[in-house]
Amino acid sequence: MEEGYSSLPTSHLLGSVPAAVAEDKTGGAASESSSANLQSFPPANGGYQAPGSAYGGDEQATSSWKGVCSISSYTPYFNIDTDIVVDRLITSVYPLNDFTRKIDGNPDMYGPVWISTTLVFMLAALGNCATYLMRKRNEPDAVWNFDVTFVDWAACVIYGYALAVPVAFYFLLQYVGCNASLIHLWCMWGYSLFIFLPSSLLLVAPVEIFRWVIIILAGAASSWFVAQNLKAYTEGSDLMVLIVSALLLQFALALFIKIFFFM
């Protein structure tokens, strides 16, 4: 039902937010109507870009950045369909190394936001499950209580990592002169967390050696993904230190997940 709610008269309803302009109703990734320049975030010059500027040859004279509080300024980053999201998720797991090419024209924020949220809830829920199973196995008579603070810890760690690490690398890359886009980095790091979802399902099994094997494999795969894609952004200059540090950070996250939630 495409018309949905669009035909309702809404002016008499208090507090109604005008719906985002449906400029991208027909388009997928190749829509020219999404006029925000997706290469730089936030758009420079308060959103105005002169024709023929150096930012990717955008023909539009103005971008759609209407300020921090307007929904329509973030809509271009959610201009994505279900099948594209699924394709990107599969690419993040399968070591084929063309993820950067896929998100080049249309980096999305839907994936990072919902992958991290799902991971927060899964870690909290499955961490409690795993603690319960381990406790039942070792001391069958011990009383176990649901630990709600797992949710707090999971939220802080996962959201903090997914937000802060790309920002730090963005500034580092700018400092050394590479031109990287923050949105692409957020997108890439967000999708790199996807592999922890099925692996956290497997980590519930109360066999310690099995858990370590799983987390080492998942951590290695995720770190490899991050390193490969970061290399694509730093092409030309030899910044092995940055790439290695990104790899180690991702692996440290994997170890933290195992040690804190599944011990």
Next chain:
Amino acid sequence: MSHGDTIPLHPSSQSDIDEIENLINVGPATVLPARPTSPPRASIPVSSSLFIPSNLPPPAPSAPAAAYQKAPTAVPPSVPSAESSRGGIAADGFGSPPNTLTEPVWDTVRRDLSRIVSNLKLVVFPNPFREDPGKALRDWDLWGPFFFIVFLGLTLSWSASVKKSEVFAVAFAVLAAGAIILTLNVLLLGGHIIFFQSLSLLGYCLFPLDIGALICMLEDNVIIKIIVVSITLAWSSWAAYPFMSAAVNPRRKALALYPVFLMYISVGFLIIAID
């Protein structure tokens, strides 16, 4: 007086000024009581039927102003009038229709309760209007959702044996922030919904989970809890599905629906696991 004004007043202001002049000039003894059949009660003797006919439109059923006059009530709808006596005459200011400003508190409470019940029937129970998004929740309100969220948080908190306040905080935060974020998600994906109508709907769809949480609080067996929560979870998702899926482009339907399921599944898990 209003006759000497050179600036023509808005018709509603004029009628309100006339009403107030009427109240001031005419003594209390000459004004008929609002509802002749109610027992004698210490209330301001104002008539709701003898006012100068104002130019105001009849009170729209979705006027949120009426909702701010009272506190929400418990599920067994036995509200003592003394509890809500503080909100008898609301300070709505000019522009509100006279009969909701001065009606008895019990009438306001009853009207809001009946609105909650009718919205609930529209959203959660099968009815012929479900497939028509224009009809569902035209008359949205936020008291129902607020009550259901608080009730769910309280039930989970009562069920928990340790860290009760953290449990309530997590449940309330997840549900309240979750409703807002889900609505924003649909808007960002290019969908067309009204913000508060969507918040209202997501709150009403929590009603089955409320029932599930109540049953799980009284029941200790884990298997039964899992069955009850699965059934109520499916019910909640079924209630929310037509609204959410109609609001976005069909190619993005799954993207809009997945976070709804995620929120309900995580709340369902919280219900099962709290003991």
